[in-house]
Amino acid sequence: MSFFTRKMSRRTIMQALIALPALSLFRKLPAADPDAIVEINGWILKRSDLA
Amino acid sequence: MIFDSYEAFRAVNFTAKVCILGSGPTGTTIARKLGAAGIPVVVLEAGSREFSDDSQDFYRGVTVGDPYFDLDITRLRFMGGSSNHWAGWCRVLDSQDFEPKAWAPDTGWPISRADIEPYLSEVHDILELPDFRPDVPISDDIRWVQLIKSPAVRFGEKFADELDKSRNVAVVLNTYATELAGDGRRVTSAKLWSNGQDAGSFTADYFIACTGGLENSRLLLWSNQRSNGGVVPKATALGRYWMEHPTFEGGNAILADYSAFEVDATNEAFFSPTLAAMERLEIMNFGIRLIETPYPGVKRIIADLACTAPEMAEWVSYQLSQDLRCAAQLYVAWEQAPLASNQVQLSKADVDHAGVPRIELHWKKSELERRTLLEGLRLFGTTLVQKDLGRVRIADWLTNGGDYPTNEELAGHHHMGGTRMGTDVTKSVVDANSKVHGMDNLYVGGSSVFCTSGECNPTTTIVALACRLGDHLSKVIGV
Numbered sequence: 001m002s003f004f005t006r007k008m009s010r011r012t013i014m015q016a017l018i019a020l021p022a023l024s025l026f027r028k029l030p031a032a033d034p035d036a037i038v039e040i041n042g043w044i045l046k047r048s049d050l051a
Numbered sequence: 052m053i054f055d056s057y058e059a060f061r062a063v064n065f066t067a068k069v070c071i072l073g074s075g076p077t078g079t080t081i082a083r084k085l086g087a088a089g090i091p092v093v094v095l096e097a098g099s100r101e102f103s104d105d106s107q108d109f110y111r112g113v114t115v116g117d118p119y120f121d122l123d124i125t126r127l128r129f130m131g132g133s134s135n136h137w138a139g140w141c142r143v144l145d146s147q148d149f150e151p152k153a154w155a156p157d158t159g160w161p162i163s164r165a166d167i168e169p170y171l172s173e174v175h176d177i178l179e180l181p182d183f184r185p186d187v188p189i190s191d192d193i194r195w196v197q198l199i200k201s202p203a204v205r206f207g208e209k210f211a212d213e214l215d216k217s218r219n220v221a222v223v224l225n226t227y228a229t230e231l232a233g234d235g236r237r238v239t240s241a242k243l244w245s246n247g248q249d250a251g252s253f254t255a256d257y258f259i260a261c262t263g264g265l266e267n268s269r270l271l272l273w274s275n276q277r278s279n280g281g282v283v284p285k286a287t288a289l290g291r292y293w294m295e296h297p298t299f300e301g302g303n304a305i306l307a308d309y310s311a312f313e314v315d316a317t318n319e320a321f322f323s324p325t326l327a328a329m330e331r332l333e334i335m336n337f338g339i340r341l342i343e344t345p346y347p348g349v350k351r352i353i354a355d356l357a358c359t360a361p362e363m364a365e366w367v368s369y370q371l372s373q374d375l376r377c378a379a380q381l382y383v384a385w386e387q388a389p390l391a392s393n394q395v396q397l398s399k400a401d402v403d404h405a406g407v408p409r410i411e412l413h414w415k416k417s418e419l420e421r422r423t424l425l426e427g428l429r430l431f432g433t434t435l436v437q438k439d440l441g442r443v444r445i446a447d448w449l450t451n452g453g454d455y456p457t458n459e460e461l462a463g464h465h466h467m468g469g470t471r472m473g474t475d476v477t478k479s480v481v482d483a484n485s486k487v488h489g490m491d492n493l494y495v496g497g498s499s500v501f502c503t504s505g506e507c508n509p510t511t512t513i514v515a516l517a518c519r520l521g522d523h524l525s526k527v528i529g530v
């Protein structure tokens with residue numbers, strides 16, 4: 001067990017783990033621009049072409 | 052007047068003021084201009100009225116570096132020169148082609164497009180061209196340009212009658228000017244070879260070398276060597292900065308609406324970059340030729356696309372099932388960066404039947420050109436996506452950094468540079484009037500004076516420059 005986890009209670013760790021998915025919802029992910037130009041297998045495409 | 056041999060010409064009493072070497076598009080155009088101005092001209096033509104293997108043999112040579120056409124295949128040595136088998140594709144260099152490019156050393160002409168514009172209506176008559184339509188910008192990066200496929204005027208055939216009847220122009224066939232003799236200020240004579248033997252010398256007040264984009268360098272290199280620098284006194288750049296238009300299939304395109312671009316009679320359309328795009332990407336000029344893909348080719352493209360963008364592949368299949376044109380091959384021809392190391396040299400090992408060293412052509416494509424090809428296709432592909440005009444696939448050999456394919460067009464049979472126009476005597480051979488630096492009476496005509504090549508076929512510009520030189524000399528000589 002690392003120094004960091006030894007100092008935290010079991011309850012705190014559990015709470016942190018439960019909160020994780022909720023936190024990821026608030027994380028600001030850059031939305032993939034469907035008009036962005038991508039080069040795949042030599043093709044020059046719009047990202048939305050890949051759907 | 053047309054004479055079939057130098058002996059026949061000698062029998063008449065014709066004193067020429069100007070001696071033109073070569074009767075291709077350049078020599079013929081200058082001769083007609085001078086003749087019309089009342090100036091007596093002799094055109095010495097190495098070949099006869101027809102093709103012959105014996106004459107072609109004088110054009111043999113070797114290429115060192117990248118694969119290139121045999122030097123006796125890529126040009127013709129008889130009356131009318133290579134116009135006897137040119138394809139007749141026409142376009143004039145763009146104004147941007149004359150400008151120096153900060154990212155490509157040794158670019159820029161001492162003249163601008165405006166200097167040849169006054170001659171373009173004459174050029175249209177000579178080459179039987181309709182007017183060019185203006186370029187159509189399809190994005191900030193790409194222009195849809197026009198390349199006219201003309202009736203391919205054969206200069207020997209078209210002007211034979213006129214020249215035969217002319218009182219001022221004497222065309223002397225089967226007469227090879229093997230070298231010019233000079234004293235460092237003037238050319239004093241041309242040494243001749245006719246009917247398989249030495250035929251003495253010919254003198255005139257002015258000489259114009261119009262022997263083609265490879266042969267001008269050969270003639271002047273050999274003449275200079277024989278005259279100890281008396282023909283091209285400032286010879287550092289002589290033979291150097293030789294250029295072609297390398298041409299390769301760079302990929303394919305699928306098009307949303309093939310009729311968005313009015314294709315020509317052979318279903319082709321042409322695209323080039325804007326100056327701003329060239330500047331931003333630091334690349335040379337290029338021309339993308341869009342050619343309709345035959346049915347089996349489209350099927351291959353669909354199969355390939357299905358792995359990456361299945362819905363789009365489905366759309367293409369549907370178009371194909373409706374018999375709609377939807378796919379094209381992309382051929383790219385590009386401007387070579389002028390390099391001093393690309394050059395015409397005299398062979399140390401081989402001479403022709405008249406004892407003149409044959410050509411050893413040193414020619415290699417550069418990294419900048421490879422980048423021009425790849426970035427050019429990306430630019431075109433991006434424009435098609437942004438404008439929803441279609442999609443581009445770049446060939447594997449290009450994206451994988453592979454070698455150039457060896458089974459393709461290779462280049463355009465466009466021989467440019469070697470006697471470049473310029474003001475810096477270490478990087479050019481002729482001045483803005485096509486007069487050899489330091490010489491009073493020696494001029495050079497043809498694409499060997501090109502400083503850069505642009506992306507388009509050269510002969511329309513060659514003929515415009517020939518009209519300009521003819522005009523200039525008429526004024527210099529006066530009558």
Ligand SMILES: Cc1cc2nc3c(=O)[nH]c(=O)nc-3n(C[C@H](O)[C@H](O)[C@H](O)COP(=O)(O)OP(=O)(O)OC[C@H]3O[C@@H](n4cnc5c(N)ncnc54)[C@H](O)[C@@H]3O)c2cc1C
Pocket residue numbers: 072073074075076077078095096097098124125126127128129130131132133134136137138139140141226227228229261262263264266270463464465466496497498508509510511513
């Ligand atoms: C297959 C092919 C297709 C082409 N297609 C096109 C095209 O579609 N569009 C385009 O713009 N261009 C095209 N070209 C290029 C075009 O043919 C040349 O740009 C044009 O012919 C150059 O004209 P010129 O008079 O400068 O030289 P040339 O046509 O080479 O004429 C030179 C003349 O000089 C003569 N000569 C050579 N040495 C001597 C000497 N020492 N003494 C006396 N006479 C000599 C030769 O016999 C010849 O008649 C093509 C070329 C080829 C080979």
